[in-house]
Amino acid sequence: MSMTDDTIDNTLVDITFNDGVADVRLNRPDKCNALNPALFGAIIAAGERLAQQADLRAVVLSGNGKAFCAGLDIQSMAALAQIAREIPITERTHGLSNAAQYICTLWRELPVPVIAAVHGVAFGGGLQLALGADLRYVAPDARLSVMEMKWGLVPDMGGMVLTRDLVRADHLRELVYTARIVSAAEAVELGLATRVADDPHALALATAREIAQKNPDAIRAAKRLFNTAARGDTAATLLAESVEQKALIGSANQIEAVWANLEKRAPRFAPASVPE
16 A cells, blocks of 8 residues: 555554655654554554555654653563563564564665664664664764663664674673663764764755655665675675666666756656565
8 A cells, every 4th residue: 555645643653754755753752752562563563564665765763752762661671571471582573583673673674775863862672773774863962872781681672783784893892781871972983873963853854855866776776785785795795786786777767867867857766666
Protein backbone atom coordinates (compact mmCIF):
# COMPACT_ATOMS: atom_id res chain seq x y z
CA MET A 1 0.00 0.00 0.00
CA SER A 2 1.34 3.44 -0.93
CA MET A 3 1.48 6.24 1.59
CA THR A 4 0.15 9.64 0.54
CA ASP A 5 1.32 13.07 1.67
CA ASP A 6 -0.32 13.02 5.09
CA THR A 7 0.38 11.90 8.63
CA ILE A 8 -0.14 8.23 9.48
CA ASP A 9 -2.36 7.79 12.53
CA ASN A 10 -0.17 5.97 15.03
CA THR A 11 -0.04 6.93 18.68
CA LEU A 12 3.49 5.65 19.30
CA VAL A 13 5.27 6.34 16.02
CA ASP A 14 4.29 9.31 13.85
CA ILE A 15 5.22 9.17 10.15
CA THR A 16 4.81 12.06 7.76
CA PHE A 17 5.62 11.30 4.12
CA ASN A 18 6.36 14.06 1.62
CA ASP A 19 8.27 14.08 -1.69
CA GLY A 20 9.94 10.76 -0.99
CA VAL A 21 11.06 11.62 2.55
CA ALA A 22 9.57 9.87 5.59
CA ASP A 23 9.75 11.91 8.79
CA VAL A 24 9.53 9.25 11.53
CA ARG A 25 9.09 10.38 15.13
CA LEU A 26 8.95 8.31 18.30
CA ASN A 27 5.92 9.51 20.22
CA ARG A 28 6.10 8.81 23.96
CA PRO A 29 7.12 12.37 24.88
CA ASP A 30 5.95 12.11 28.48
CA LYS A 31 8.42 9.21 28.95
CA CYS A 32 11.27 10.71 26.91
CA ASN A 33 10.39 8.08 24.27
CA ALA A 34 11.59 5.29 26.57
CA LEU A 35 11.25 1.87 25.02
CA ASN A 36 8.49 -0.46 26.21
CA PRO A 37 6.97 -3.51 24.46
CA ALA A 38 4.32 -1.43 22.69
CA LEU A 39 6.89 1.00 21.29
CA PHE A 40 9.08 -1.92 20.19
CA GLY A 41 6.16 -3.26 18.17
CA ALA A 42 5.30 0.15 16.72
CA ILE A 43 8.89 0.74 15.56
CA ILE A 44 9.04 -2.65 13.87
CA ALA A 45 5.69 -2.08 12.17
CA ALA A 46 6.84 1.33 10.93
CA GLY A 47 10.11 -0.04 9.57
CA GLU A 48 8.47 -2.94 7.79
CA ARG A 49 5.90 -0.63 6.22
CA LEU A 50 8.57 1.77 5.01
CA ALA A 51 10.57 -1.10 3.49
CA GLN A 52 7.69 -1.76 1.09
CA GLN A 53 7.35 1.88 0.01
CA ALA A 54 8.53 2.08 -3.60
CA ASP A 55 8.65 5.89 -3.69
CA LEU A 56 10.61 6.15 -0.44
CA ARG A 57 13.90 8.02 -0.95
CA ALA A 58 15.16 8.77 2.57
CA VAL A 59 14.11 8.62 6.23
CA VAL A 60 14.57 11.01 9.15
CA LEU A 61 14.31 9.35 12.58
CA SER A 62 13.72 11.50 15.66
CA GLY A 63 11.74 11.73 18.88
CA ASN A 64 8.92 14.02 19.95
CA GLY A 65 9.23 15.94 23.20
CA LYS A 66 12.42 16.76 25.06
CA ALA A 67 14.52 13.72 24.12
CA PHE A 68 15.34 11.35 21.29
CA CYS A 69 15.09 8.21 23.42
CA ALA A 70 15.99 7.62 27.06
CA GLY A 71 16.50 3.87 26.59
CA LEU A 72 14.52 1.05 28.13
CA ASP A 73 11.50 2.15 30.15
CA ILE A 74 12.36 1.96 33.84
CA GLN A 75 9.23 -0.11 34.51
CA SER A 76 10.44 -2.61 31.90
CA MET A 77 13.86 -2.55 33.56
CA ALA A 78 12.30 -3.48 36.90
CA ALA A 79 10.53 -6.42 35.27
CA LEU A 80 13.55 -7.45 33.21
CA ALA A 81 14.01 -10.87 34.79
CA GLN A 82 10.38 -11.76 34.13
CA ILE A 83 10.58 -10.44 30.56
CA ALA A 84 13.69 -12.53 29.92
CA ARG A 85 11.88 -15.65 31.09
CA GLU A 86 8.84 -14.94 28.93
CA ILE A 87 10.74 -13.85 25.78
CA PRO A 88 13.71 -16.09 24.95
CA ILE A 89 16.09 -13.46 23.58
CA THR A 90 18.40 -16.03 22.01
CA GLU A 91 15.76 -16.94 19.43
CA ARG A 92 16.24 -15.26 16.03
CA THR A 93 12.78 -13.91 15.23
CA HIS A 94 13.70 -11.32 12.57
CA GLY A 95 16.39 -12.70 10.28
CA LEU A 96 19.68 -12.51 12.18
CA SER A 97 18.10 -10.52 15.03
CA ASN A 98 15.67 -10.89 17.89
CA ALA A 99 12.91 -8.28 18.24
CA ALA A 100 14.92 -5.98 20.53
CA GLN A 101 17.86 -5.98 18.13
CA TYR A 102 15.61 -5.57 15.11
CA ILE A 103 14.27 -2.15 16.14
CA CYS A 104 17.86 -0.94 15.65
CA THR A 105 19.14 -3.13 12.82
CA LEU A 106 16.05 -2.66 10.64
CA TRP A 107 17.21 0.90 9.83
CA ARG A 108 20.47 -0.50 8.42
CA GLU A 109 18.46 -3.05 6.45
CA LEU A 110 16.03 -0.41 5.14
CA PRO A 111 16.94 0.09 1.46
CA VAL A 112 17.30 3.90 1.69
CA PRO A 113 19.47 6.23 3.80
CA VAL A 114 18.27 6.91 7.35
CA ILE A 115 19.29 10.03 9.27
CA ALA A 116 18.80 10.17 13.03
CA ALA A 117 18.19 13.61 14.55
CA VAL A 118 19.15 13.41 18.22
CA HIS A 119 18.25 15.94 20.89
CA GLY A 120 18.08 15.64 24.66
CA VAL A 121 19.35 12.18 25.49
CA ALA A 122 20.10 8.95 23.65
CA PHE A 123 20.86 6.45 26.39
CA GLY A 124 21.30 2.68 26.20
CA GLY A 125 18.80 1.23 23.76
CA GLY A 126 18.06 4.76 22.57
CA LEU A 127 21.67 5.21 21.48
CA GLN A 128 21.67 1.82 19.78
CA LEU A 129 18.50 2.87 17.94
CA ALA A 130 20.28 5.99 16.65
CA LEU A 131 23.31 3.91 15.69
CA GLY A 132 21.10 1.94 13.30
CA ALA A 133 20.83 5.06 11.13
CA ASP A 134 23.30 5.86 8.35
CA LEU A 135 23.95 9.33 9.79
CA ARG A 136 23.44 10.93 13.21
CA TYR A 137 23.02 14.68 13.65
CA VAL A 138 23.05 15.72 17.31
CA ALA A 139 22.04 18.90 19.13
CA PRO A 140 24.83 20.81 20.91
CA ASP A 141 23.44 19.95 24.35
CA ALA A 142 22.60 16.30 23.55
CA ARG A 143 23.97 13.60 25.84
CA LEU A 144 24.72 10.05 24.74
CA SER A 145 25.67 6.93 26.65
CA VAL A 146 26.17 3.20 26.20
CA MET A 147 24.40 2.90 29.53
CA GLU A 148 23.68 -0.81 29.90
CA MET A 149 26.52 -1.43 32.37
CA LYS A 150 24.81 0.95 34.81
CA TRP A 151 22.11 -1.72 35.11
CA GLY A 152 24.59 -4.61 35.20
CA LEU A 153 24.03 -5.50 31.54
CA VAL A 154 25.78 -5.39 28.17
CA PRO A 155 24.59 -3.71 24.96
CA ASP A 156 22.32 -6.28 23.33
CA MET A 157 20.29 -4.38 20.74
CA GLY A 158 22.77 -4.66 17.91
CA GLY A 159 25.23 -2.23 19.45
CA MET A 160 28.28 -4.44 18.97
CA VAL A 161 27.55 -4.72 15.25
CA LEU A 162 26.41 -1.13 14.73
CA THR A 163 29.51 0.42 16.38
CA ARG A 164 32.25 -1.75 14.92
CA ASP A 165 32.85 0.54 11.91
CA LEU A 166 32.27 3.75 13.87
CA VAL A 167 34.14 3.68 17.18
CA ARG A 168 37.75 2.67 17.80
CA ALA A 169 37.82 -0.55 19.79
CA ASP A 170 39.48 0.81 22.94
CA HIS A 171 37.15 3.83 23.02
CA LEU A 172 34.15 1.54 22.68
CA ARG A 173 35.37 -0.69 25.49
CA GLU A 174 35.74 2.32 27.76
CA LEU A 175 32.21 3.50 26.90
CA VAL A 176 30.75 0.05 27.56
CA TYR A 177 32.72 -0.67 30.75
CA THR A 178 32.07 2.73 32.38
CA ALA A 179 28.59 3.63 31.00
CA ARG A 180 29.75 7.24 31.10
CA ILE A 181 27.74 10.00 29.44
CA VAL A 182 29.39 11.90 26.58
CA SER A 183 28.62 15.32 25.13
CA ALA A 184 27.59 15.95 21.54
CA ALA A 185 31.06 17.20 20.63
CA GLU A 186 32.76 14.15 22.12
CA ALA A 187 30.24 11.87 20.42
CA VAL A 188 31.36 13.25 17.05
CA GLU A 189 35.02 12.87 18.03
CA LEU A 190 34.46 9.25 19.07
CA GLY A 191 32.39 8.33 16.01
CA LEU A 192 29.02 7.92 17.72
CA ALA A 193 27.66 10.97 15.89
CA THR A 194 28.18 12.46 12.44
CA ARG A 195 27.99 16.16 13.27
CA VAL A 196 26.64 18.68 15.76
CA ALA A 197 23.79 20.89 14.52
CA ASP A 198 21.85 23.65 16.25
CA ASP A 199 18.68 22.13 14.78
CA PRO A 200 19.47 18.49 14.00
CA HIS A 201 15.97 17.72 12.76
CA ALA A 202 15.99 20.59 10.25
CA LEU A 203 19.43 19.57 8.99
CA ALA A 204 18.36 15.93 8.75
CA LEU A 205 15.31 16.89 6.68
CA ALA A 206 17.43 19.09 4.42
CA THR A 207 19.92 16.25 3.86
CA ALA A 208 17.09 13.77 3.25
CA ARG A 209 15.53 16.08 0.67
CA GLU A 210 18.89 16.46 -1.06
CA ILE A 211 19.25 12.66 -1.18
CA ALA A 212 15.69 12.41 -2.54
CA GLN A 213 16.81 14.37 -5.61
CA LYS A 214 19.35 11.70 -6.56
CA ASN A 215 18.77 8.57 -8.66
CA PRO A 216 16.82 6.33 -6.23
CA ASP A 217 18.21 3.18 -7.85
CA ALA A 218 21.78 4.39 -7.30
CA ILE A 219 21.05 5.49 -3.72
CA ARG A 220 19.63 2.06 -2.89
CA ALA A 221 22.58 0.39 -4.64
CA ALA A 222 25.00 2.49 -2.58
CA LYS A 223 23.33 1.44 0.66
CA ARG A 224 23.52 -2.22 -0.34
CA LEU A 225 27.22 -1.74 -1.08
CA PHE A 226 27.86 -0.12 2.31
CA ASN A 227 26.13 -3.06 4.02
CA THR A 228 28.17 -5.55 2.01
CA ALA A 229 31.42 -3.71 2.74
CA ALA A 230 30.61 -3.63 6.47
CA ARG A 231 30.81 -7.42 6.54
CA GLY A 232 34.50 -7.12 5.73
CA ASP A 233 34.70 -9.49 2.75
CA THR A 234 36.88 -7.69 0.19
CA ALA A 235 36.16 -10.07 -2.67
CA ALA A 236 32.41 -9.92 -2.09
CA THR A 237 32.49 -6.12 -1.89
CA LEU A 238 34.47 -5.69 -5.11
CA LEU A 239 32.13 -8.04 -6.95
CA ALA A 240 29.08 -6.27 -5.49
CA GLU A 241 30.39 -2.92 -6.79
CA SER A 242 30.58 -4.35 -10.30
CA VAL A 243 27.17 -6.02 -10.12
CA GLU A 244 25.45 -2.86 -8.88
CA GLN A 245 27.16 -0.63 -11.44
CA LYS A 246 26.29 -2.97 -14.33
CA ALA A 247 22.63 -2.83 -13.32
CA LEU A 248 22.68 1.00 -13.10
CA ILE A 249 24.48 1.87 -16.34
CA GLY A 250 21.96 2.65 -19.05
CA SER A 251 18.94 2.23 -16.77
CA ALA A 252 16.06 4.69 -17.08
CA ASN A 253 16.83 6.55 -13.86
CA GLN A 254 20.55 6.69 -14.59
CA ILE A 255 19.89 8.21 -18.01
CA GLU A 256 17.45 10.66 -16.42
CA ALA A 257 20.17 11.73 -13.95
CA VAL A 258 22.47 12.54 -16.86
CA TRP A 259 19.86 14.50 -18.83
CA ALA A 260 18.68 16.42 -15.77
CA ASN A 261 22.24 17.60 -15.17
CA LEU A 262 22.84 18.46 -18.83
CA GLU A 263 19.54 20.34 -19.07
CA LYS A 264 20.01 21.98 -15.65
CA ARG A 265 16.58 20.92 -14.38
CA ALA A 266 15.15 18.90 -11.52
CA PRO A 267 15.24 15.15 -12.23
CA ARG A 268 12.05 13.17 -12.81
CA PHE A 269 12.88 9.72 -11.46
CA ALA A 270 10.65 6.65 -11.55
CA PRO A 271 10.06 4.85 -8.22
CA ALA A 272 12.61 2.22 -7.26
CA SER A 273 11.58 -1.39 -7.50
CA VAL A 274 10.70 -3.11 -4.23
CA PRO A 275 11.72 -6.79 -3.86
CA GLU A 276 8.90 -9.24 -3.31
